[in-house]
Amino acid sequence: MNALPKPRRARFFPTFLAACLGTLSTGLALSAGDASAQGADAAAFVPRPAVRSAFAERSMILDATRAGTRLIAVGERGVVLLSDDEGAHWRQAGKVPVDATLTAVSFTDARQGWAVGHLGVILHSTDGGETWSVQRIDPVEDRPLFAVAFTDARNGVAVGLWSLMLRTRDGGHTWEEAELPPPPGDTRADANLMSAFGDTQGHLYIAGERGLVLRSLDGGESWSYHPTGYRGTFWSGTALADGTLIVGGLRGSVYRSTDGGEHWQRVDTGSQSSVTDLVAFDGRVHAVGLDGVSLDSRDGGASFAVARRADRLSLTAAVVTAGGVLHFSRAGLVR
Known part of the structure; x- marks a missing residue:
C-alpha cells in the first residue's frame, strides 16, 4: 500500500x-x-x-x-x-x-x-x-489510504499513510483533511493508520502502528488515544454486537477490550502468524493471517482455536456468508 x-x-x-x-x-x-x-x-x-x-x-x-x-x-x-x-x-x-x-x-x-x-x-x-x-x-x-468507515450514508472517515485522515459530512461529495493530535509522548502524529471500524453505538475506532487505537464518540470530529500496551502494528479491528472490541496484527497479536477501548487485554492466540483481517458475527470472531493461518473464537474473542492451510497460502481478507466465512488471499478467492 x-x-x-x-x-x-x-x-x-x-x-x-x-x-x-x-x-x-x-x-x-x-x-x-x-x-x-x-x-x-x-x-x-x-x-x-x-x-x-x-x-x-x-x-x-x-x-x-x-x-x-x-x-x-x-x-x-x-x-x-x-x-x-x-x-x-x-x-x-x-x-x-x-x-x-x-x-x-x-x-x-x-x-x-x-x-x-x-x-x-x-x-x-x-x-x-x-x-x-x-x-x-x-x-x-x-499517500495511500488503508481503511474507510462510515457511521451512516453521510458521515465517514478514510485513513492511511503517516496519520492521513480524511473526513466527510456529505457522503463524500467533499473530503477534508483532519489533523490528529500527537499520541502521548510524541510531538506529532505520523503513524500509519491501518484499520477503521465502528460499533453498534456509532462510535468509530482506528488501529495502526505502535499499538495505537484511537476512538471517536462524535462521528470522527475528535479523537482520543487508548493505550493497548502493545508496540507493534495492528492491521485490523472489529466490534461485536455487545460492544467488545478486537484488534489484531503483527506476530499473531490480538488484543481485546470490553469497555469501549478504555482497557485492553492481550489474547493468547497460539499463533505467531500476523493477523491481516478480523470479522465478527453471532458472537463469534474470525481472523485470517499470513502462513495460511485462521483463528476462530466462539467466546467473544476471549480465546481462539488455530487452523493452518497445508499450502500455507497467506490469507488477506475474510467476509461472512450464509454458509460461514469466506477467505481471500494473495492469489485471490480461496475456494
Whole structure:
C-alpha cells in the first residue's frame, strides 16, 4: 500500500503488504519550489480504468464486505468482484475508473459504498458496486489510504499513510483533511493508520502502528488515544454486537477490550502468524493471517482455536456468508 516508507518502519511490513503498497509517485520527492509543477501534473493526470480480466478472481484481494445480500471484494489493479449467491460465483464490476490498488471497502446499505486505495483514491458507488465514480484522487503526493468507515450514508472517515485522515459530512461529495493530535509522548502524529471500524453505538475506532487505537464518540470530529500496551502494528479491528472490541496484527497479536477501548487485554492466540483481517458475527470472531493461518473464537474473542492451510497460502481478507466465512488471499478467492 505504499513505497518509500520511513526506513525505521519498513521492516514492519510483510511480503503481501509490501506487494500491495506499490511505490509512491515521484511527486513526494519534489521540492516545495515545484508546487506549480505539482499542480500542473495533478491537473493533467487522467487515471486509467481497471482492466476487465477473465482471471480477476486470481487477483490479490485486500478487503471484502457485504452490501445487503451482495458480497463485494476489492484488490490490486482496481479489481472489484461481486457475488450475488453468497460467494458461489463471482463477476467483475462493470465500471471502475482507476486501476490503482484498492485496499478497503465499506457499504452503509445495499447500494451506497466507498472504496479507497493507492493514489489517495476514494471511489463511490450508488448501485451496490456495479459502477464506481472518483470522489478524490491525489496522483502527485500519492499517500495511500488503508481503511474507510462510515457511521451512516453521510458521515465517514478514510485513513492511511503517516496519520492521513480524511473526513466527510456529505457522503463524500467533499473530503477534508483532519489533523490528529500527537499520541502521548510524541510531538506529532505520523503513524500509519491501518484499520477503521465502528460499533453498534456509532462510535468509530482506528488501529495502526505502535499499538495505537484511537476512538471517536462524535462521528470522527475528535479523537482520543487508548493505550493497548502493545508496540507493534495492528492491521485490523472489529466490534461485536455487545460492544467488545478486537484488534489484531503483527506476530499473531490480538488484543481485546470490553469497555469501549478504555482497557485492553492481550489474547493468547497460539499463533505467531500476523493477523491481516478480523470479522465478527453471532458472537463469534474470525481472523485470517499470513502462513495460511485462521483463528476462530466462539467466546467473544476471549480465546481462539488455530487452523493452518497445508499450502500455507497467506490469507488477506475474510467476509461472512450464509454458509460461514469466506477467505481471500494473495492469489485471490480461496475456494
